[in-house]
Amino acid sequence: MAPPAGNPMLPSVDWRTAASCSQAFSKGGPRMSREGALDVVADLHRHAQTAIGLVTDYTGLVPATSAPVDVVDRIRWSRINIAGFRRLLTGLGADVEEAGVPSAAARLTGVQAGAVLAFLSSRVLGQFETFSSDTGRLLFVAPNIVEVERRLRLPSREFRLWIAVHEAAHLTQFTAVPWMRGHFEGLIQTFFDAAEPDRSSAAGLALAVRRALASARDDEPQQGPGTDVMTAVTSPEQRQAISQIQALMTLLEGHAESVMDGVGRTSINHVALLRRRFDRRRTNPTTLQRFLRQLLGLDAKMRQYAAGRRFVDHVMSERGLDGFNRVWDAPANLPTEAEIDRPELWTARVLGARG
Numbered sequence: 001m002a003p004p005a006g007n008p009m010l011p012s013v014d015w016r017t018a019a020s021c022s023q024a025f026s027k028g029g030p031r032m033s034r035e036g037a038l039d040v041v042a043d044l045h046r047h048a049q050t051a052i053g054l055v056t057d058y059t060g061l062v063p064a065t066s067a068p069v070d071v072v073d074r075i076r077w078s079r080i081n082i083a084g085f086r087r088l089l090t091g092l093g094a095d096v097e098e099a100g101v102p103s104a105a106a107r108l109t110g111v112q113a114g115a116v117l118a119f120l121s122s123r124v125l126g127q128f129e130t131f132s133s134d135t136g137r138l139l140f141v142a143p144n145i146v147e148v149e150r151r152l153r154l155p156s157r158e159f160r161l162w163i164a165v166h167e168a169a170h171l172t173q174f175t176a177v178p179w180m181r182g183h184f185e186g187l188i189q190t191f192f193d194a195a196e197p198d199r200s201s202a203a204g205l206a207l208a209v210r211r212a213l214a215s216a217r218d219d220e221p222q223q224g225p226g227t228d229v230m231t232a233v234t235s236p237e238q239r240q241a242i243s244q245i246q247a248l249m250t251l252l253e254g255h256a257e258s259v260m261d262g263v264g265r266t267s268i269n270h271v272a273l274l275r276r277r278f279d280r281r282r283t284n285p286t287t288l289q290r291f292l293r294q295l296l297g298l299d300a301k302m303r304q305y306a307a308g309r310r311f312v313d314h315v316m317s318e319r320g321l322d323g324f325n326r327v328w329d330a331p332a333n334l335p336t337e338a339e340i341d342r343p344e345l346w347t348a349r350v351l352g353a354r355g
Contacts, residue, residue: 010094010192014102014110015086021114022078027122029074029143030150037142041071043160044140051164052171054263059169060321061176061328067128067135074121077141081117084131092189125163128170130181138171140164152277158268165263169256177328187245194237247337251327254308254340258316307340314343323351 032040048069056062072080102110125144130136140163149159174180264271315324327333327350339346 010089010092011109012094012103012106013086013089013113014106015082017102017107017110018082018113018117019079021111022082022117022121023075023114025115025118026074026078027118030147032143032146040142040146040160043157044071044142044145044164045069047157047161047164048138048140048168051161051168051263054165054267055168055172055259058259058263059172060325061172063172063175064178065135065175067137067171067175068133069138069140071140071142073143074118074141077124077127077139078114078117078121080129080132080137080139082113084129085113088131088185088188091185092192126167128167128174130174130184136171136174136181138167140167148278148281152281154274154277155270158270159274162260162264162268162271162274165268166256166260169259170252173252173255173328179331180328183331184245184248187241187248191238191241191245194235194241243337247335247340250308250337250340251311251335252308253305254310254312257305257309258312311335311340311343311346315347318343319347319351323347326350 052063070076070080121141122144124141125148126141127139128136129139145160145163146156148154149156174184261271261275264274268274312324315327327335333350335343335346339349
């Protein structure tokens, strides 16, 4: 799909402001000696290569290309994602920045992007980053991994391999399935093409903030339209695109969760301990974290892990690995949100009745 030149629906972002704000707002990581830091970096590189082989053996999916592995700090993670977002939006038709003073709107969006990335940079453990290069790259945020394993008192080398398996599963999804990256970018293109230029967002934003604050105070995620920023400011057509993106991301996250435990049962000691303590981290955020999760729609991501995992495990138990892997044959085989919740609908549509 050829992107339209100068698409006015795409956000104008001052990426230099985003980078400087993400650095200014970023928190420092845990204290470590130089030798300890070098050991973590080397360990994660080793585990990444091991994990890619384990995931290939477990899933039957063979990556078509190799992707670099980077062990980064929080600031470097933000900069790589800024480069990825900039490349993605430019490819979709966003105006290329020109020399000179950026507009006030572009600077404001840059501040917002930098603040969000700074928050996320202290939470993300690993990521298969798809947009900053042609091959994508596998990222591990070393200070966050060390911080979590210390706080939860986890066996370090086992935890690092377990996390590496999760991210290697994402690498495999995007490099072994030839249409995945193009399909994902096409959904994002559809989202921006469906934007309504005259849609008022101020009231929706205010509602999203109020509901996010209520969710943070009440310890309960708010449900329904307008409960996060994206829902509050999008058109009905955009929400259809969001539904497809959500279903895809739920599948990918659930598959990675299933793979990390499936591999863990045969290759990682104490995987039950890792899962129990790690899930506790996900379900017990601070009040500030609950507010930001709700405002940014990140509570939906937390639910993706559980819903996607149930879908994958159901199909695997009913139809086996070969049956589940039909999901990668073509975009038409991806589950809808309704099918994620009711996997039997997907098996009937894609696999048909048992012979």
